[in-house]
Amino acid sequence: MRPLLKVENLVKHYAAGRSTRSKDRLAALDGVSLSIPSGETLALVGESGSGKSTLALCIACLETPTSGSISFEGIDVATLDENQQRLFRPQIQLVFQDPASSLNPRWTALEIVSEPFLVQRRFTKPDRTVRALQLLDRVAIPRKLAGRRADELSGGQKQRLAIARALALEPKLIILDEALSALDCSVQALIANLLLELQASLGLAYLFITHDFAMAAHLADRIAVMDRGRIVESGPTENILRSPNHEATRALLAAVPRFIESPSVLVTA
Amino acid sequence: MGGKCPPLVQEMTPLLEVKNLHVSYSARTGEVCHALAGVNFDLAPGEILGVLGESGSGKSTLAATFLRLLPSNGKIQKGSVLLEGENLLEASAQDLRKIRGGRIGLIPQEPSSSLHPTLQIGQQVSDVLTAHETLDRRSLNHKTSQLLASVFPKDAQRISRSYPHELSGGQRQRVLIAQAIACGPSLVVADEPTASLDPTTQQEILHLFRTLRQKLGLAMIFITHNPALLAGLADRILVLYAGRIAEIGPAARVLYSPQHPYTAALLRCLPSHFAESRSARKAKPSVIPGEPPDLSLRENGCQFEPRCAERMEVCKSDEPSAAVVNELHEVSCFKFAG
Numbered sequence A: 001m002r003p004l005l006k007v008e009n010l011v012k013h014y015a016a017g018r019s020t021r022s023k024d025r026l027a028a029l030d031g032v033s034l035s036i037p038s039g040e041t042l043a044l045v046g047e048s049g050s051g052k053s054t055l056a057l058c059i060a061c062l063e064t065p066t067s068g069s070i071s072f073e074g075i076d077v078a079t080l081d082e083n084q085q086r087l088f089r090p091q092i093q094l095v096f097q098d099p100a101s102s103l104n105p106r107w108t109a110l111e112i113v114s115e116p117f118l119v120q121r122r123f124t125k126p127d128r129t130v131r132a133l134q135l136l137d138r139v140a141i142p143r144k145l146a147g148r149r150a151d152e153l154s155g156g157q158k159q160r161l162a163i164a165r166a167l168a169l170e171p172k173l174i175i176l177d178e179a180l181s182a183l184d185c186s187v188q189a190l191i192a193n194l195l196l197e198l199q200a201s202l203g204l205a206y207l208f209i210t211h212d213f214a215m216a217a218h219l220a221d222r223i224a225v226m227d228r229g230r231i232v233e234s235g236p237t238e239n240i241l242r243s244p245n246h247e248a249t250r251a252l253l254a255a256v257p258r259f260i261e262s263p264s265v266l267v268t269a
Numbered sequence B: 001m002g003g004k005c006p007p008l009v010q011e012m013t014p015l016l017e018v019k020n021l022h023v024s025y026s027a028r029t030g031e032v033c034h035a036l037a038g039v040n041f042d043l044a045p046g047e048i049l050g051v052l053g054e055s056g057s058g059k060s061t062l063a064a065t066f067l068r069l070l071p072s073n074g075k076i077q078k079g080s081v082l083l084e085g086e087n088l089l090e091a092s093a094q095d096l097r098k099i100r101g102g103r104i105g106l107i108p109q110e111p112s113s114s115l116h117p118t119l120q121i122g123q124q125v126s127d128v129l130t131a132h133e134t135l136d137r138r139s140l141n142h143k144t145s146q147l148l149a150s151v152f153p154k155d156a157q158r159i160s161r162s163y164p165h166e167l168s169g170g171q172r173q174r175v176l177i178a179q180a181i182a183c184g185p186s187l188v189v190a191d192e193p194t195a196s197l198d199p200t201t202q203q204e205i206l207h208l209f210r211t212l213r214q215k216l217g218l219a220m221i222f223i224t225h226n227p228a229l230l231a232g233l234a235d236r237i238l239v240l241y242a243g244r245i246a247e248i249g250p251a252a253r254v255l256y257s258p259q260h261p262y263t264a265a266l267l268r269c270l271p272s273h274f275a276e277s278r279s280a281r282k283a284k285p286s287v288i289p290g291e292p293p294d295l296s297l298r299e300n301g302c303q304f305e306p307r308c309a310e311r312m313e314v315c316k317s318d319e320p321s322a323a324v325v326n327e328l329h330e331v332s333c334f335k336f337a338g
Helices: A052-059 A082-091 A109-119 A125-138 A155-167 A185-202 A213-219 A237-242 A247-254 B059-066 B093-102 B121-132 B137-151 B156-160 B169-181 B199-216 B251-256 B261-268 B313-317
Strands: A005-015 A025-036 A041-046 A067-072 A092-095 A173-177 A205-210 A222-227 A230-236 B016-026 B032-043 B048-052 B074-083 B104-107 B187-191 B219-224 B236-241 B244-250 B323-326 B329-331
Touching: A005 A052, A025 A041, A025 A052, A025 A067, A025 A230, A041 A052, A041 A213, A041 A247, A052 A173, A052 A205, A082 A092, A092 A155, A109 A125, A109 A155, A125 A155, A155 A173, A155 A185, A185 A205, A185 A213, A185 B261, A205 A213, A213 A237, A222 A237, A222 A247, A230 A237, A230 A247, A247 B199, B016 B059, B032 B059, B032 B074, B032 B244, B059 B074, B059 B187, B059 B219, B093 B104, B093 B121, B104 B169, B121 B137, B121 B156, B121 B169, B137 B156, B137 B169, B137 B199, B169 B187, B169 B199, B199 B219, B236 B251, B236 B261, B244 B251, B244 B261
Parallel strands: A041 A205, A041 A222, A092 A173, A173 A205, B048 B219, B048 B236, B104 B187, B187 B219
Antiparallel strands: A005 A025, A005 A067, A222 A230, B016 B032, B016 B074, B236 B244, B244 B329, B323 B329
């Protein structure tokens, strides 16, 4: 079956070096290929600087790759003209790590969730409000908080709001870039549950970018490991966990603070 | 009196004694938020105490209180904090200048905002030394190099000449550690020191703490919301909830046989490790229902009661006090009340 998202040989170079005329190039992505089937979760695990966020930005069409292709539902996104792009963009949405900087702190929850409707010029005002409130319900944000400003919400509530905003235009794929990393442990569990529920009821696919191998193992069907701009290993979650091949994978697994439930063993890798 | 030091060091005076600490913040609206509501514990010399708490637990207030760095709307309502017998809460401004950095080091949360952006690293470490000691140029340079070498086994020279923006997050954190230990404090308070770091870098920093503890006999208060970081590092763990100690005891006991319902619930939230069967994975992580309490409305009774799976009638009306469940292991919960 055709995958929802297919990335082939993606390369992204940034200019490096101090002079604007410098020919030095930094290969943030050095030939990345991956695919995500509809309704599934692919976790992208790697250290800072491995290129995960650059990949997220390219897939979300917020950065233009230097070469390679990105296909969504079989169509190469680079071939889309401006109008087609505008219709296409809602299909892939992003949730970032730091809700404090990805949500306007002075806007209310309702305004934040309604913004995508405004940008896409959909629905009348009363309709937007109804739909926005429904989105808040979906992510279990009490309606009484709809009028609160974003900076008055807790970290967990802000992240729920970011997810609600991402759902507004009914995407097929949500890219979560370290979306749980800044949250308290118990809140991470709540948001992880929310993501699983939404996936089950809406058939969403997720690209879950993280350096937290434990959470990736928990949420993902497949894991891809990135190191210095390349995917060095990928496969079904169980396989990666049971028999990691690449050195980078093993290093990341070893770095997970291990919490083995046995009183005689206190281990941190 | 709660949270006694391990018996091996009971003959020694505790390094730090926190007694009945109450700290609150007042909002412009007049509301008072009770961030710490009666915290008692001791810390032995050379001991690493993990303070485990989530947002709103009071953990950062604790760190700020020890260093008397509360914001202007923060008030220490009552209690005492004795450092080697002297009450920090009564120290004069002059004494505090000597205490901060000299006797207690602080490793703050955000490395990127804690370093001067336009001074070289070597200069920033030297500055800490000159603030507390009078050293001639040669000794100053020597000591600075030594400090940087203790946190950067290789590359110390190059780092010394670098600027913060040229360093990675992990490297900046190491610089903060060097600054915190520069004047040989007996206690270092680390507030989420690995929060913004990669797992591999996190492990390196935790390893550095262990090494420094061994070499320098440093006592440490390691504040975090992630229980997994404390395994293998902390001697004892103190669990903070809504400004009170829920549980305090040897690390292994608190992590592997938690007694307080909150601790147990929190530990169950951690993604179950590498469950290999397909059915166990994508099983929903266990959650703690409800939200942390609003600290400006301190209701009667146990603060965890609304979210507790094991709540009883008495929990609604009374606040439990610390009960000893095991040698050195105390829990504030009516399950254990006499």
